[in-house]
Amino acid sequence: xxxxxxxxxxxxxxxxxxxxxxxxxxxxxxxxxxxxxxxxxxxxxxxxxxxxxxxxxxxxxxxxxxxxxxxxxxxxxxxxxxxxxxxxxxxxxxxxxxxxxxxxxxxxxxxxxxxxxxxxxxxxxxxxxxxxxxxxxxxxxxxxxxxxxxxxxxxxxxxxxxxxxxxxxxxxxxxxxxxxxxxxxxxxxxxxxxxxxxxxxxxxxxxxxxxxxxxxxxxxxxxxxxxxxxxxxxxxxxxxxxxxxxxxxxxxxxxxxxxxxxxxxxxxxxxxxxxxxxxxxxxxxxxxxxxxxxxxxxxxxxxxxxxxxxxxxxxxxxxxxxxxxxxxxxxxxxxxxxxxxxxxxxxxxxxxxxxxxxxxxxxxxxxxxxxxxxxxxxxxxxxxxxxxxxxxxxxxxxxxxxxxxxxxxxxxxxxxxxxxxxxxxxxxxxxxxxxxxxxxxxxxxxxxxxxxxxxxxx
Ligand SMILES: [Zn+2]
Numbered sequence: 037x038x039x040x041x042x043x044x045x046x047x048x049x050x051x052x053x054x055x056x057x058x059x060x061x062x063x064x065x066x067x068x069x070x071x072x073x074x075x076x077x078x079x080x081x082x083x084x085x086x087x088x089x090x091x092x093x094x095x096x097x098x099x100x101x102x103x104x105x106x107x108x109x110x111x112x113x114x115x116x117x118x119x120x121x122x123x124x125x126x127x128x129x130x131x132x133x134x135x136x137x138x139x140x141x142x143x144x145x146x147x148x149x150x151x152x153x154x155x156x157x158x159x160x161x162x163x164x165x166x167x168x169x170x171x172x173x174x175x176x177x178x179x180x181x182x183x184x185x186x187x188x189x190x191x192x193x194x195x196x197x198x199x200x201x202x203x204x205x206x207x208x209x210x211x212x213x214x215x216x217x218x219x220x221x222x223x224x225x226x227x228x229x230x231x232x233x234x235x236x237x238x239x240x241x242x243x244x245x246x247x248x249x250x251x252x253x254x255x256x257x258x259x260x261x262x263x264x265x266x267x268x269x270x271x272x273x274x275x276x277x278x279x280x281x282x283x284x285x286x287x288x289x290x291x292x293x294x295x296x297x298x299x300x301x302x303x304x305x306x307x308x309x310x311x312x313x314x315x316x317x318x319x320x321x322x323x324x325x326x327x328x329x330x331x332x333x334x335x336x337x338x339x340x341x342x343x344x345x346x347x348x349x350x351x352x353x354x355x356x357x358x359x360x361x362x363x364x365x366x367x368x369x370x371x372x373x374x375x376x377x378x379x380x381x382x383x384x385x386x387x388x389x390x391x392x393x394x395x396x397x398x399x400x401x402x403x404x405x406x407x408x409x410x411x412x413x414x415x416x417x418x419x420x421x422x423x424x425x426x427x428x429x430x431x432x433x434x435x436x437x438x439x440x441x442x443x444x445x446x447x448x449x450x451x452x453x454x455x456x457x458x459x460x461x462x463x464x465x466x467x468x469x470x471x472x473x474x475x476x477x478x479x480x481x482x483x484x485x486x487x488x489x490x491x492x493x494x
Contacts, residue, residue, distance in 0.1 A: 039065065040062070040065050040067040040069050040070055041069070043058060043061055043062050043065070043070070044062070044069065044070060044073045046058060047059075047062065047073055047074075047076075047077065048073065051076070051080075054077050054080075054081045054085050055085075056081075056084045056085045056088040059074065059077055059081070059085055059088045059089050059092050060088050060091075060092060062074060062092055063088070063091060063092025063093070063094075063095040063096060064092075064095070066095060066096050066097075067096070068096060068098045068100075070092070070096060071093065071096055071098045071100050071101055072100065074089050074092060074093055074101075075101075075104050077089040078090060078093070078104050078105075078108055079104070083113040083115065083116060086108065086111060086113065086116045087113070087115045087116045087119045088119075090105060090108055090116060090119035090120040090122075090123045091119050091122070091123065093105060093123050094119070094122055094123025094124070094125075094126040094127065095123075095126070097126055097127050098127070099127060099130035099131075101123070101127065102124065102127060102130055102131045102134045103134060105120045105123050105124050105127070105131075106120075106124070106131075106134055106135065106138055106146075106150075108120035109121060109124075109138070109146060109149045109150070109153075110143065110145065110146055117149065121149060121152065121153045121156070124153050124157075125153060125156045125157055128157055128159075129157075129159065131153070131157065132154070132157060132159055132161055132162060135150045135153055135154050135157075135162075136150075136154070136162065136165045138150035139151060139154075139165055139168075139169055139177075144172075144174040144176065144177055145176075147169070147172065147174070147177045147180075148174070148176045148177045148179075148180045149180075151166060151169055151177060151180035151181045151183075151184050152180045152183070152184060154166060154184050155180070155183055155184025155185070155186075155187040155188060156184075156187065158187055158188050159188075160188065160190050162184070162188070163185070163188065163190050163192050163193055166181045166184050166185050166188075166193070167181075167185070167192070167193060167196045169181035170182065170185075170196050170197075170199075170200055175203075175204075175205035175207065175208055178200070178203065178205065178208045179205070179207050179208050179211045182197065182200055182208060182211040182212050182215050183211050183214075183215060185197060185215055186211070186214060186215025186216075186218040186219070187218070189218055189219050189220075191219065191222045191223075193215075193219070194216070194219060194222065194223055194226055195226070197212050197215050197216050197219075197223075198212075198216065198223075198226060198227070198230060198242075200212035201213060201216075201238070201241040201242075201245070202237070202238065202241070209241070213241065213244060213245045213248065216245050216249075217245060217248045217249050220249055220251075221249070221251055223245070223249065224246065224249060224251045224253050224254055225253070227242040227245055227246050227249075227254070228242075228246070228253070228254060228257045230242040231243065231246075231257055231261060236264075236265075236266035236268060236269055237268075239261070239264065239266065239269045240266070240268050240269045240272045243258060243261050243269060243272040243273050243276050244272050244275070244276065246258060246276055247272070247275060247276025247277070247279045247280060248276075248279065250279065250280050252280075252282065254276075254280075255277075255280065255282055255284055255285065258273050258276050258277055258280070258285075259273075259277065259284070259285055259288045261273035261276075262274060262277070262288055262289070262292055267300070267301075270301055270304075271300060271301065271304050274289065274292065274301065274304035274305055274307070274308045275304060275307075275308065277289060277308050277312075278304075278307055278308030278309075278310075278311035278312065279311070281311055281312045281313065282312070283312060283314045285308070285312060286309065286312055286314045286316055286317055287316075289305045289308050289309050289312075289317070290305075290309070290316075290317055290320045292304075292305040293305040293306060293309065293317075293320055293321070293324055294320060294323075294324070298328050298330070302324070302328070302330075303330075303332050306321060306324070306330075306332050306333045306336045307332060307336060309321065309336055309340070310335065310336030310337075310339040310340055311339075313340070313343055314340075315340065315344060315351060315376070315384050315387045315389065316384055316385050316386070316387060317340065317384070318337065318340055318341065318344075318375055318377065318384035319377065319382075319383040319384040319385050320385070321333055321336055321337050321340070322337065322365070325337070334367050334373075337365075337373055337375075338367075338373055340375075341373045341374060341375040344374070344375055344376050345376070345389075350389065350390065350391065350392075351376050351384075351387045351388070351389060351391075352387065352388055352391040352394065352413060352425075353378035353379075353380065353381060353383075353386050353387055353388075354386050354387075354388050354406075354408075354413075355378075355381065355385075355386035356378055356379075356380040356381050356386070356424070357394070357406070357415055357420065357424035357425060357426075358378050358379040358380035358381075358424060358425045359378075359379055359394075359425045360376035360377060360378060360379065360387060361376065361377065361378070361379040362374060362375070362376050363375055363376070363377060379425070388408070390410075390411055391408070391411060391412075391413045392411035392412065393411060393412045393413070393427050393428065394412075394413045394414075394415065394424075394425060394426045394427050394428075395412060395413070395414045395415065395426065395427070395428050395429075395430055396415055396417055396424075396426040396428070396429045396430070396442075397414050397415065397416055397417060397430045397432065397492075398417045398418070398429070398430070398431045398432065398433070398434045398438065398439065398442060399416070399418075399430075399431075399432040399433045399434070399492070400418070400433045400434060400438075401432075401433055402416050402418075402432075403416075404416060404419075405419040405420070406419075414430075417442060418438075421445070422445070423445060423446055423449040423451065423454060425454065426461070427461070428461065428462050428463075428464065429442075429461060429462070429463045429464070429483070430463075430464045430489065430492060431463065431464065431465050431466065431469060432466045432469070432492045433466070433468075433469070434469070436471055436472055436474075436475045439471060439475050439478075439479070440475055440478065443478055443479065443482050446458055446482070447482060458482055458483060459482075459483065459484055460484075460485070461483055461485070462483070462485045462486075462487060463479060463483045463485065463486050463487065464487050464488070464489035464492075465479075465486060465487070465488055465489065466488075466489065466490075466492065467488055467490060
């Protein structure tokens with residue numbers, strides 16, 4: 037007699053008082069012979085034994101255990117229920133049809149549990165019955181079906197799940213939006229289509245779910261939804277854009293913020309701007325703060341300014357071609373915000389990040405006004421012709437008159453700080469440049485640091 041047979045014999049002898057260890061040992065043998073003898077323990081043992089029996093049956097994984105385990109889903113003890121559903125998930129495929137049948141039972145708890153277990157088995161064969169359960173009369177069953185469909189993530193469930201966003205039960209609605217978020221990218225286009233429909237509640241739900249999915253394809257429709265005819269949709273759109281944290285939403289949100297007076301949208305736009313890491317919105321928020329000294333505008337400002345780089349030079353105003361300058365703003369007697377704005381226009385609206393070097397370029401063959409390439413910002417002197425903030429001068433192609441004009445304009449710069457820096461600015465000259473000695477001397481006297489440069493990129 038082998039060990040399994042011995043254990044089975046022992047189990048049959050102990051009928052009135054089965055030790056849970058024995059059941060456990062039988063499960064560990066993983067021997068199909070043990071399955072049927074264990075049914076008695078699943079039905080008649082105490083709750084600990086019933087639970088261990090379900091675990092053992094799951095471990096053996098034999099399809100004969102499916103029916104008794106489904107029956108055990110209805111056990112009054114929650115631990116037994118849980119162990120039975122886990123065992124069914126382990127058995128998997130052979131349990132599917134029985135669970136689908138269980139979803140037609142009168143007992144709603146059984147229908148709910150069956151739906152849940154099917155979700156965990158994650159087999160696409162179960163999509164149809166789960167979709168049918170979305171119209172179940174019991175909201176707990178509908179919620180379990182929605183959650184199961186979210187686990188399986190099959191796109192066939194999308195349409196029914198989108199419809200379930202309109203379910204009469206708030207929990208089902210919530211679960212549906214979570215399930216759609218789990219399905220993710222494939223739901224984006226259907227939700228965008230949903231936003232074009234008449235019902236504002238549907239539009240609002242679609243906007244919320246799109247914000248949670250966070251796919252860039254939804255950005256433009258969400259920005260458009262800031263102008264929706266329904267206030268609830270507009271609020272949801274501002275919230276979604278704040279969650280997505282995409283800089284493309286900054287300008288449209290600033291437009292909302294700048295609408296006169298104070299509405300709920302002022303608050304939502306200020307919040308969303310605080311979520312997006314973009315220095316451009318600091319000035320508009322300060323302007324609004326002057327009109328309406330509201331805590332939520334201060335909060336957003338604190339958030340954005342807290343993320344600003346400490347060094348002003350890293351921010352550069354691409355409109356004025358001036359670097360940033362640090363400021364301190366007292367919110368209350370003992371609280372202040374440090375922020376950076378353009379040294380010239382004092383606004384943050386045109387600040388760009390990550391500029392490490394600004395080059396003043398003299399090159400007759402260069403057509404653009406300015407070029408940004410990674411950390412380098414190159415400005416065409418011939419398009420600007422007025423002093424601005426720069427770190428280096430590159431002279432590639434110019435005549436002596438043009439070079440002299442540049443030097444004179446820089447020497448007469450009204451900006452003292454910048455004028456005093458001239459001596460330390462390096463000047464790179466092309467070896468092909470033909471300049472008379474007088475101009476070369478003028479350069480030497482003004483800048484001291486004259487270098488030759490063969491390669492001019494940018
Ligand atoms: Zn500026």
